[in-house]
Amino acid sequence: MSDTQQHSVAFVRTEAIPEREPPYTASGPLKWMKDNLFATPFNGILTIVAVYLIYMILSSALPWMLNGIWTTSSLAECRTVLDGAVGACFSVLTERWNQLLFGFKYPSELYWRPGLAFMLLFVAIAPVLFFDLPRKLLIFTGLYPFIAYYLVWGGAIGVPLVALAGCVAGAVFYQSFVARNFALGFLGGVIAAFVTWYIGGLFIPDGANNTAWMRAVPSRDLGGFMLNMMLGVTCVSLSLPLGIALALGRQSSMPLIKVICVVFIEFIRGVPLITLLFVASVMLAYFFPPDSTVDLFLRVVIMITVFSAAYIAEVIRGGLAALPKGQYEGADSLGLDYAQATRLIILPQALKISIPGIVNVAVGLFKDTTLVSVISMFDLVGMIRGPILASTAWNGVYWELLGFAAVLFFVVCYGISQYSQWLERRLATDHR
């Protein structure tokens, strides 16, 4: 030690170091390639293999796609036009476009109705997805389910109006009594809604559907990608609140509620969705009063919702468990009651943590809506497998049709995933 310290260690800086430009770093494409593609010999080999794979895929797919035929009326015609050359027969998409989107039974002069409902969907979900938008827009979101129902199914306008009136009655009752007692407000609200529905139902005459302004379309006439979208949107928006309720119930300190939630979640998660769908199509009718014709669409919605709610509940439970105990104590120590603490402190944070998991379930749910094709509902996949591929004109155009289905689902799922990433960034306040 001592011989290295020949000069004094004392040091005093006499002037401050001025700020300087950061050093010039070499840039340019060559440098970038060396850093990112060929940093080591192994990386170089990986790069070359990857480039070769991409080349193989594109060199076989591109000619097929670019050479595609869009205007013939059958596969045989496509083959004649192509005359042995490689090329896709996209004509099936143009010729069966409406069937792919709306199914084969929805009256073609009414296509504007689901189309309009689809457009309005964007207006309705915008304020939910982007909460910087004015909160007033949420009024439309609240009305949207009834508007969309009326547009898609048509029939007597009394049905959506009574449904709306029931919901409003329930909400008003809940609002005015919840301050006094949560249970009173909640149960009272539910009862008020049912009473309104019952009384309102008496005012809708039998056969009102036949004289309605908007022609009634029965559920079994729905089909195509429209059916997937309807199932997807309905089930996602129903299963999220149900999943939250189940997750909170599972954490509840009331043993009965806890047991019910645990059994429900574990049971539903242990059963394949396809089984639930079969139950919906053949057996669920036994659970409803014999003469009530509970719609197949509704039964399927219940099953898919219940199924994904169980998964969402588990995802959210993970989020709840990840919250430090201090957050609960902080909320408690300020005098917030259970409902306030849950709504203002616990859920916002738990849901934020759960976003990736919830999106995972939502994307899975949306794709699982194609499973309804096995219980003979003609969704997009059902249309392709059934009426279209079975027709003599288009028997054998697998790649084009299934590729189209894949693209449609991909676009929606990619959209969901992009949104969730934006949301996570938007909500990031921890500044780690």
Added chain:
Amino acid sequence: MAMTENMGTSPVEMKVSDEVAISIQGMNKWYGTFHVLRDIDLTVYEGERIVICGPSGSGKSTLIRCINALEEHQAGSITVDGTLLSSDLKNIDKIRSEVGMCFQHFNLFPHLTILENCTLAPIWVRKTPKKEAEETAMHFLTKVKIPDQANKYPGQLSGGQQQRVAIARSLCMKPRIMLFDEPTSALDPEMIKEVLDTMIALAEEGMTMLCVTHEMGFARQVANRVIFMDAGQIVEQNEPEEFFNNPKSDRTQLFLSQILGH
């Protein structure tokens, strides 16, 4: 600790009334079969500033957490501001909104801004109009000397600033009593001083305070009673001068020699 040891200049003026703020009688608590708090009797008068100290695991946190029902006691009674603490949720919420609490780890809500942290409880529990709640919040944020951080998130603040926000957040509920559970023990020495200064200012205004801390300088300057706990019991309590200069029990002497010895 040594840093704040000699910062006390003159003890804060005592403004103790003879009105009872907290009355604990024969309180016992068990965690399972483990007897954490044993026969606690404690009366806190309005305006009193009490410092609770004792070795780790002696039940200090448990005691003050029982006062606002973050922990449940199994025997005896706790009365806060005339309200008996029972399992009735209405009473518990009432007491909690009268009693402010500061935690070792601040427990700010990371998804809300500083201002929202401070206005949340007044708006939802006290039903104060938003505008008024924000004015109150700014008033207390100014008092703890961080009004300019109001629109930041807790994650963007230093530890000392966060703890001062936590104090301001409690004050926004206009509590009659403040509980502190080692508010400075997660902080660097420099930040300890800013938090203690805030607490001293609070004490000078006559706030009733119960404070678990090992900041003996703070105790000397501010407290009008120091309570020493060990193994779940109150072993000794006295005025700070007497307590520090002339501890009666062996256990207290040992503790003080350890904590002040270096």
